[in-house]
Each structure stands twice: as structure tokens, then as C-alpha cells.
Amino acid sequence: MFSKSKLINKADAVKSRSLAQETWHRLLKNKGAVAGMVFLMVLLTISILAGHLYNYDRDIISINMDNMLQKPSLQHWFGTDNLGRDIFARILYGARYSLVIGVGAVTIGLIIGVTLGAIAGFYGGMVDQIIMRIVDVFYSIPNIMIAVVIVSLLGTSTVNLLIALCFTCATSFTRIARAAVMTIRDQQYIEAAYELGLPVWKIILKHILPNCLSPIIVQVTLLIGTTIIAASSLSFLGIGVPSPAPEWGAMLSEGRQYVREAGYMCVTPGIAIMITVLALNLLGDGLRDALDPKMKR
Amino acid sequence: MAKVLLEVQNLTKYFNTPGGLLHAVDGVSFQVEEGKTLGIVGESGCGKSTTGRTILKLIEPTSGKIIFDGKDITGYSRGQMRPLRTEMQMIFQDPFSSLDPRMTVMQLIAEPIIEHKLIHGREAIEKRTLELMETVGLAQRLVNSYPHELDGGRRQRIGIARALAVNPKLIVCDEPVSALDVSIQAQILNLLKKLQKDLGLTYIFITHNLAVVKYFSDDIAVMYLGQMVEKAPSDDIFAEPLHPYTRALLSAIPIPTVGKEKKQRVLIRGEITSPVNLPDECRFMKRCDECDEKICGSCDPSLVEVKPQHFVACHRVKK
Amino acid sequence: MSDNILEVKDLVVRYETEDGCVNAVNGLSFTVGKQKILGLVGETGAGKTTTALSILNLIPSPPGKIVSGSITLNDKDVLSLSQEELQKMRGTDAAMIFQDPMTALNPVMTVGEQIAQAFKLHQKITQQESIEKAKEMLKLVGIDESRVYDYPHQFSGGMKQRVIIAIALACSPKLLLADEPTTALDVTIQAQVLELIKELIRDRGMSMVLITHDLGVVAEVCDEVAVMYAGRIVEIGSAWEIFNETKHPYTEGLFNSLPNLKKRGEELKPIQGLTPDPTNLPAGCAFSPRCPYATEACSKTVPELRHMDGTHYTACTAYDSPDFKLGGKD
Numbered sequence: 001m002f003s004k005s006k007l008i009n010k011a012d013a014v015k016s017r018s019l020a021q022e023t024w025h026r027l028l029k030n031k032g033a034v035a036g037m038v039f040l041m042v043l044l045t046i047s048i049l050a051g052h053l054y055n056y057d058r059d060i061i062s063i064n065m066d067n068m069l070q071k072p073s074l075q076h077w078f079g080t081d082n083l084g085r086d087i088f089a090r091i092l093y094g095a096r097y098s099l100v101i102g103v104g105a106v107t108i109g110l111i112i113g114v115t116l117g118a119i120a121g122f123y124g125g126m127v128d129q130i131i132m133r134i135v136d137v138f139y140s141i142p143n144i145m146i147a148v149v150i151v152s153l154l155g156t157s158t159v160n161l162l163i164a165l166c167f168t169c170a171t172s173f174t175r176i177a178r179a180a181v182m183t184i185r186d187q188q189y190i191e192a193a194y195e196l197g198l199p200v201w202k203i204i205l206k207h208i209l210p211n212c213l214s215p216i217i218v219q220v221t222l223l224i225g226t227t228i229i230a231a232s233s234l235s236f237l238g239i240g241v242p243s244p245a246p247e248w249g250a251m252l253s254e255g256r257q258y259v260r261e262a263g264y265m266c267v268t269p270g271i272a273i274m275i276t277v278l279a280l281n282l283l284g285d286g287l288r289d290a291l292d293p294k295m296k297r
Numbered sequence: 298m299a300k301v302l303l304e305v306q307n308l309t310k311y312f313n314t315p316g317g318l319l320h321a322v323d324g325v326s327f328q329v330e331e332g333k334t335l336g337i338v339g340e341s342g343c344g345k346s347t348t349g350r351t352i353l354k355l356i357e358p359t360s361g362k363i364i365f366d367g368k369d370i371t372g373y374s375r376g377q378m379r380p381l382r383t384e385m386q387m388i389f390q391d392p393f394s395s396l397d398p399r400m401t402v403m404q405l406i407a408e409p410i411i412e413h414k415l416i417h418g419r420e421a422i423e424k425r426t427l428e429l430m431e432t433v434g435l436a437q438r439l440v441n442s443y444p445h446e447l448d449g450g451r452r453q454r455i456g457i458a459r460a461l462a463v464n465p466k467l468i469v470c471d472e473p474v475s476a477l478d479v480s481i482q483a484q485i486l487n488l489l490k491k492l493q494k495d496l497g498l499t500y501i502f503i504t505h506n507l508a509v510v511k512y513f514s515d516d517i518a519v520m521y522l523g524q525m526v527e528k529a530p531s532d533d534i535f536a537e538p539l540h541p542y543t544r545a546l547l548s549a550i551p552i553p554t555v556g557k558e559k560k561q562r563v564l565i566r567g568e569i570t571s572p573v574n575l576p577d578e579c580r581f582m583k584r585c586d587e588c589d590e591k592i593c594g595s596c597d598p599s600l601v602e603v604k605p606q607h608f609v610a611c612h613r614v615k616k
Numbered sequence: 617m618s619d620n621i622l623e624v625k626d627l628v629v630r631y632e633t634e635d636g637c638v639n640a641v642n643g644l645s646f647t648v649g650k651q652k653i654l655g656l657v658g659e660t661g662a663g664k665t666t667t668a669l670s671i672l673n674l675i676p677s678p679p680g681k682i683v684s685g686s687i688t689l690n691d692k693d694v695l696s697l698s699q700e701e702l703q704k705m706r707g708t709d710a711a712m713i714f715q716d717p718m719t720a721l722n723p724v725m726t727v728g729e730q731i732a733q734a735f736k737l738h739q740k741i742t743q744q745e746s747i748e749k750a751k752e753m754l755k756l757v758g759i760d761e762s763r764v765y766d767y768p769h770q771f772s773g774g775m776k777q778r779v780i781i782a783i784a785l786a787c788s789p790k791l792l793l794a795d796e797p798t799t800a801l802d803v804t805i806q807a808q809v810l811e812l813i814k815e816l817i818r819d820r821g822m823s824m825v826l827i828t829h830d831l832g833v834v835a836e837v838c839d840e841v842a843v844m845y846a847g848r849i850v851e852i853g854s855a856w857e858i859f860n861e862t863k864h865p866y867t868e869g870l871f872n873s874l875p876n877l878k879k880r881g882e883e884l885k886p887i888q889g890l891t892p893d894p895t896n897l898p899a900g901c902a903f904s905p906r907c908p909y910a911t912e913a914c915s916k917t918v919p920e921l922r923h924m925d926g927t928h929y930t931a932c933t934a935y936d937s938p939d940f941k942l943g944g945k946d
Contacts, residue, residue: 018399018443189398191389195353195355195382196382197375197378341802448890478829479659479829479873479874480870483874483875484886487886505802508875511875512884549806551810551832554859555855555856555858564804564807565804568772
């Protein structure tokens with residue numbers, strides 16, 4: 001709905017900042033968060049460009065035994081792996097998997113989780129109990145077990161890995177959304193909306209959810225980080241993204257046997273994972289501080 | 298005699314709590330004439346806020362009748378109530394939490410208009426919003442501002458503008474000035490009075506502040522533990538309070554005069570008793586200085602007209 | 617040994633925040649005599665709570681800072697005391713009651729334990745003895761002794777406030793600082809608690825600084841009154857002088873805003889405008905933009921307190937001309 005008046009001149013109206021603008025402003029003051037954001041922008045660009053810079057069949061997965069296990073050099077910046085593939089190219093390409101899986105699982109988890117959490121939080125009572133007990137069941141099953149079940153039912157693939165990781169994300173968001181909705185629900189402006197005659201779905205979408213964004217946004221960034229690690233772990237175990245795809249966790253696994261002679265095979269994907277997750281955490285912490293009204297110093 | 302806009306008969310609202318049945322509102326009856334103000338006074342837990350909300354059907358009554366503008370709305374569903382929302386509105390107590398922090402002043406005031414489709418076309422809606430801002434004394438240059446940038450008095454004006462946006466007949470004001478500084482309170486009270494005169498509004502004014510209610514109301518009803526214990530025209534209640542609780546309440550107000558003769562203070566003993574599982578006896582008994590165990594413990598006194606227009610619920614007050 | 621339990625001179629307190637420098641208190645001076653009750657009156661943002669916190673040197677720093685001034689409590693210079701000496705002082709020389717009884721008590725400790733704590737901090741006594749003393753204090757504030765083992769949530773608002781009074785008075789301080797002690801309470805309970813406070817103060821020969829915005833409460837309880845605006849005292853005197861011979865336009869405006877004295881139907885005369893932004897105070901007299909009697913001279917210099925008569929002082933440039941009189945309260 002329109003927020004700025006057209007009839008009143010821009011010059012006459014008092015300049016004001018919405019909460020979103022204020023948050024952005026405060027976020028920019030946090031050096032760690034800015035560094036994280038910059039890195040993630042770079043990573044995103046890389047993953048898009050990687051598709052254009054490299055040809056998948058030729059550069060990423062074609063085996064070239066003459067080149068195998070070469071140390072890092074000007075030709076191969078990160079060296080080559082046991083099948084002669086250029087590690088640097090694989091790392092750049094691998095960013096795609098991590099980002100797609102991380103963002104994908106979290107997005108789907110968000111939609112499912114926030115919907116369930118909002119319903120549970122708003123209505124309370126039996127509805128709340130039923131939804132939360134179901135969520136509790138999924139919450140208590142370890143990631144790995146869910147992944148194993150899905151993979152054995154549907155086979156290993158990137159998509160299936162994404163589906164497996166959705167569950168944890170959804171349960172996490174359900175809890176957070178429920179708590180946030182329960183806090184907002186008791187505010188007087190919700191009562192005012194009710195009194196105005198607004199139907200319940202409109203109250204949730206228009207008044208409650210937009211005010212719950214803070215904890216959800218913070219959770220998104222942090223959860224992408226943990227999901228990337230989870231994806232890597234599962235690929236490491238062989239039930240994630242199937243080889244020869246250059247997923248970072250899978251690369252770690254392949255490098256295990258060559259830790260002594262070709263340490264760079266493990267170290268490089270390990271560092272890639274670490275820096276990505278660190279960037280996400282810095283951003284997440286920065287967002288939490290920027291969104292917290294009590295942090296005004 | 299002027300038209301009766303709102304009539305409430307034997308309104309009750311009970312809540313089921315783990316401890317028992319909570320008598321929030323217990324058999325409240327009154328009438329309000331068009332263009333007049335009824336003040337409902339009482340301390341915390343007396344049920345005045347619940348009464349206000351039940352009248353507007355924000356809370357469903359347990360029993361009793363609510364007749365608004367000739368229509369019995371007691372059993373109306375939420376869908377049936379929707380068109381009536383343009384005729385009865387509420388002004389909330391807390392100017393700091395009664396406005397959605399993510400909406401600008403304009404969005405907040407335009408929301409009721411858009412929701413009830415009263416005006417069409419963006420320009421027309423904006424024009425009406427600016428008009429309303431002027432009516433309530435909000436500078437038009439604040440139109441794009443957010444609630445957190447404004448002080449309590451201004452926020453409350455936004456609340457009033459929102460209530461007026463639908464051209465209501467009845468406005469329930471739930472402690473509208475309690476959260477404001479004294480000098481701002483006076484500004485808002487003047488505004489509300491002026492609007493009543495200009496627009497012919499009917500108010501139900503809920504508050505715990507007796508000084509404010511005296512200034513503002515035509516009739517006053519005093520509530521205690523869910524019941525109305527005394528009801529009379531404003532001047533009468535202050536001149537001659539009949540119920541022991543009303544007397545104690547009035548004498549408890551600290552008077553801002555020094556050196557002039559002060560009347561004797563009537564201090565009530567003890568604390569408010571629990572509104573859960575109430576037996577059939579006078580609820581004020583345990584704290585009342587004039588209580589006679591035999592009479593007062595026999596049954597719950599009902600509201601009786603002991604003088605013209607002056608109702609009291611007390612066994613000890615005779616006609 | 618002076619006659620005054622508390623002397624505050626030229627106190628200046630600021631808070632450094634994101635939005636700028638908040639000038640909370642701007643040159644405050646007053647005294648509280650022994651066994652006297654001073655009412656500190658003003659609206660939100662006047663600086664009353666900051667003043668009270670300064671007396672016990674409790675201003676959170678950062679962001680607050682007591683920039684200058686002196687505070688002498690029971691002949692001790694508060695601002696130069698060490699942390700240890702301050703801890704000893706708090707509770708025995710002066711004690712404070714805060715505004716919100718709902719959050720001032722620790723929910724996981726029994727009420728008796730919290731009162732006993734006050735004794736244990738300042739005296740060498742055993743656990744058993746401290747509980748006995750706690751029971752005595754409960755009796756003093758009108759609560760049954762048997763409730764000494766109950767938790768705060770089992771008490772109503774009024775009773776919680778009584779417990780807080782018991783804690784404050786445990787070590788017999790000479791000065792009680794009460795910050796809006798009855799604002800959050802119902803009117804009838806307010807009356808009870810005020811009576812109790814008055815009784816205890818008189819019985820123990822204590823002094824009190826009562827902070828409030830309610831002029832009725834001031835009239836009931838206080839001997840002397842200081843009216844604050846934008847971190848300064850604009851009028852100070854005995855209660856009788858302030859209420860019956862009001863001199864400052866702001867004080868007059870406060871009285872005019874009260875519905876209590878008005879007949880129904882007449883309009884109230886509120887003070888125009890809003891309280892000033894403490895990060896951006898107006899030049900000269902901080903009240904001048906809202907003052908119906910303001911002249912050009914008012915926005916040039918900050919008026920000092922000038923003696924009117926008796927113990928009555930007011931800070932108003934208008935009294936430069938000897939004929940000036942206020943329009944009068946209605």
C-alpha cells in the first residue's frame with residue numbers, strides 16, 4: 001500500500017526513515033557484517049560466472065591422468081586432484097552447489113515453517129499443540145537419518161539433498177515464527193486491526209508477519225551457513241551430491257586419502273566452506289545487532 | 298428525550314481459568330443516549346475494559362443483551378459485525394503499542410477507509426486523510442512519518458483520526474489519556490470534547506482517573522469486581538456518593554490544594570478480592586466499614602434506583 | 617553538622633547517545649532539610665529520575681556522566697566516594713524506591729530473603745537474625761509476618777510496593793528517595809501506601825525526596841516543592857507558597873491543565889506545544905517557546921533562580937519588571 005503521500009510536496013513533508021532503512025544504516029556501521037556481505041556478493045558473482053568461464057564437461061569433470069596430483073602452480077592455482085582435474089576451477093564451480101542448496105533448502109523451509117508457525121502462534125490451543133508436536137518429532141530426528149531415508153528412497157542427487165535438508169530448516173522456522181507471532185499477537189495494534197473488522201488472514205499477512213521479520217531474517221543467514229555445512233557433511237559421507245560433481249564436501253572426502261601427498265586437495269575446499277559460513281555468520285550477527293532496538297549506544 | 302444509542306442488559310462475561318470461573322463482567326446494565334458521554338470508572342480488575350470490549354463484540358459475551366441503534370447485536374457473527382464497524386469504534390489506551398510500527402501516518406489513517414471501501418481512488422483517499430489529520434490537530438508535514446518518530450500525544454491523535462475515519466456514531470475510549478503527560482492529557486481531552494460537539498459523537502469513557510471522568514462525562518458508572526455498584530449523573534455522584542466504595546474512591550483522590558480544609562479520608566481496608574468463584578453475597582463486604590454481616594452476606598445486592606436517575610447496589614442504602 | 621540532610625549544587629548530568637548528547641540535568645541546586653519532605657515535580661523528560669540516581673551515584677556510565685556539581689549527603693561528598701564507601705552509603709544514609717513495583721523485586725527469591733539481604737549487607741548478623749528482622753519490617757509495613765517465606769508473584773501490586781518500602785527502610789536510612797512510588801498503583805491502594813510512607817517517615821525522623829508528576833500527591837505529602845523543567849528547577853518553595861502563590865508560568869500551566877479544579881463543560885487550558893527535545897534545548901529559557909508571557913529577552917539568557925519572598929524562588933525573566941504578575945490559576 002502506498003506509503004508516501006503524493007499530495008504533500010516532498011519538501012514539505014518531514015523526512016523520515018522506516019525501520020528497514022534505519023536497520024540498513026546501522027548494519028553498514030558494523031565492519032564484520034559489511035565484510036561478510038561483500039564476500040557473499042563476490043561468491044554469488046563467481047558462481048554465476050563460473051558457468052560461463054568453464055565448460056562443465058571439459059574443465060570440471062574430464063579426467064586427465066597425466067595431470068594428476070600436481071602441486072599448485074601458475075597453470076593450476078590450486079593444483080590438480082587425483083583425477084587430474086583443476087581444483088581451482090572445481091572450487092569456483094562448487095560454489096553453485098553450496099549456494100543453491102543452502103538458499104534453496106532455507107527458502108522452502110522458510111515458506112513451510114513460517115506458515116505453520118504463524119498458524120500455531122496465532123491460534124494457540126489445540127492447533128498449536130498438534131503442529132508443535134509434529135514439529136518436535138522431526139526436530140528430534142537427526143539430519144543425517146532423514147537424509148539417509150530420503151536418499152535410500154529417492155536416490156542421491158542435488159535435488160534430493162535439498163529436500164532432505166528442508167526438514168530441519170522448516171522445523172527451525174516454525175519455532176521461531178511461532179514465538180515471534182505469539183509476542184506480536186498480544187500487541188494492541190493487532191487488537192486494533194481485529195476491531196477494524198479485518199479478516200484473520202489479512203491480520204496475519206499484513207500486520208503480524210511484517211513485524212516478525214527480525215528474528216526470521218537473522219535465522220535465514222545463520223541457517224544458510226549451517227545448511228551448507230550439513231550439505232557438505234552429507235556429501236562427505238557419500239549420500240549428498242553424487243560425484244563427479246565438484247561439491248565442496250565431496251571434494252573434501254575425495255581428498256582424504258591424499259592428505260599427506262596432496263594436502264591442498266582437502267585444505268582448499270575446507271577453507272572455502274569455512275570462509276563462506278563465516279561470512280554468513282558475520283552478516284547474521286550484524287543483522288541481529290542492527291535489528292535490536294536495545295542495542296542503541 | 299434523546300434517542301438511546303446503546304442499551305446493555307445484564308451483560309456478563311465469564312472466563313474459564315484453571316482456578317475456576319472468573320467473573321470479569323457480572324450482570325452490567327446501562328443505557329447511553331446519543332451525543333452523551335458515559336464514564337465507566339473503577340480500579341484494576343473491576344471489568345471496565347472487558348465491558349468496553351464486549352460492547353464492541355471484540356470479546357463474545359457469555360450472556361446478556363447488547364442493543365446498538367435499535368439492533369440486537371448480541372448474537373452477531375464476525376461477518377455480521379463487519380458493516381457495523383463503521384458505526385462503533387475504539388480508541389486504545391497505549392499510544393506506544395496501538396499503532397503498527399511499520400506503517401506511516403498516512404497508511405495508518407487511510408487503512409480504515411480502504412478496508413471498508415468508504416472512498417475510492419488514491420487521490421480522494423489521500424485528501425480525506427489530510428483532512429482528518431487537520432481535524433485532530435496533526436501537522437500535515439508528518440504524513441510520511443512513522444509512529445516511533447512521534448511522541449505519545451501525537452500517536453494518540455493518530456489513533457483518534459483512525460477512529461474518526463469511518464464516521465462512527467459511538468466511540469469507546471479505553472483509558473485514552475492515562476499514558477500521557479498531564480499537559481498533553483489536557484490537549485487530548487479538549488480535542489475529544491470538541492469532536493463530540495462538532496460531530497455529535499457518543500462516548501463511553503473508561504478510566505480509573507476520577508478527576509478526568511468528572512470533567513468529561515455526563516453520567517458516571519462505578520464498577521467493582523465486575524459489577525456496577527453505583528450509577529448516576531456526574532454531578533450527583535460527586536456531590537452525594539451513596540455506595541461505600543464510591544465514597545472511598547472519591548476520598549482517595551489526592552487533591553492538589555494546600556492549606557485549605559481537607560475532608561476526612563476514608564481508607565478502605567485490605568486488597569481487592571479475587572474475581573474467581575464468587576459466592577452470592579455483597580462483593581465489597583470484606584472491605585466495607587458499614588457492613589452488616591447478616592444483611593450484606595445474604596445475597597448479592599442488585600442495582601436499585603434510590604433517587605431519580607441515581608442507582609446504587611447496596612443493601613444498606615435506603616430510598 | 618549542617619541542618620540539611622542533602623545539598624545539591626549546580627548539578628549537570630549528560631547522556632551520550634546515538635542521537636546526540638542528552639542534557640538531562642542542567643545546573644540543579646536544592647537542599648533537603650532534616651525531617652523534611654521535598655517534592656520534585658515535573659513531566660517526562662524533566663530530569664527527575666536522573667537527579668535521584670545522581671544522589672546515589674547510580675547513573676549508568678557510559679552513557680551517562682555527571683559532568684559537574686556537588687552532592688553532599690549526610691555531610692559526605694557523594695561524588696568523591698569510592699565504590700566501597702558508596703556501597704556502605706546506599707542503604708544506610710539514603711535508600712531509593714523505584715517506580716515499578718512489578719519489576720523491582722527478584723522473582724526467584726522469597727520476600728523475606730530480599731529484606732534480610734538489606735540487613736546482611738550492612739550489619740554483621742546471622743541468617744536467622746536477619747530473617748527475624750525481616751519479619752519485623754513486614755509487620756511495620758502492614759504485612760502479616762507469616763508471609764516472609766512467600767515469593768513476589770504471590771503479592772499484589774500494592775503489597776509488593778510495601779515490601780520494597782520495607783527493604784528501603786531496613787537499615788534506617790536518613791533520606792528516602794521515592795521515584796513515583798504510587799504511580800503504578802490503583803487509587804485506593806495509592807492512598808494506603810502514601811499514608812504508610814508518611815507515617816514511617818515521621819516516626820523515624822527521616823527526610824524524603826518524593827518524585828512525582830501528580831500535584832495531588834504533592835499536596836498530600838510534601839513540605840517543600842521544587843518544579844523541574846528541562847533539567848532545571850524553575851520554581852521552588854514551601855508547598856503552601858507553590859500552590860497558593862504560584863509564580864512561574866510553567867507551574868501555572870500545570871495547575872491549569874488539571875481537570876480536578878474545573879467545572880464540567882469549560883475547556884481545559886493546556887500548555888501549548890510539547891516538552892523540548894533534550895538533545896536540542898531552546899536558547900535562553902527552555903520554557904519560552906511555550907510560555908504565554910514570553911518576551912524577546914526570555915530567549916536570550918537562561919534565567920537564574922531569584923528570591924521572591926519567604927523560601928520562595930523562581931527562575932523567570934519576566935520578574936525583571938517589578939509589576940509582573942501571572943494571569944492567575946482558575
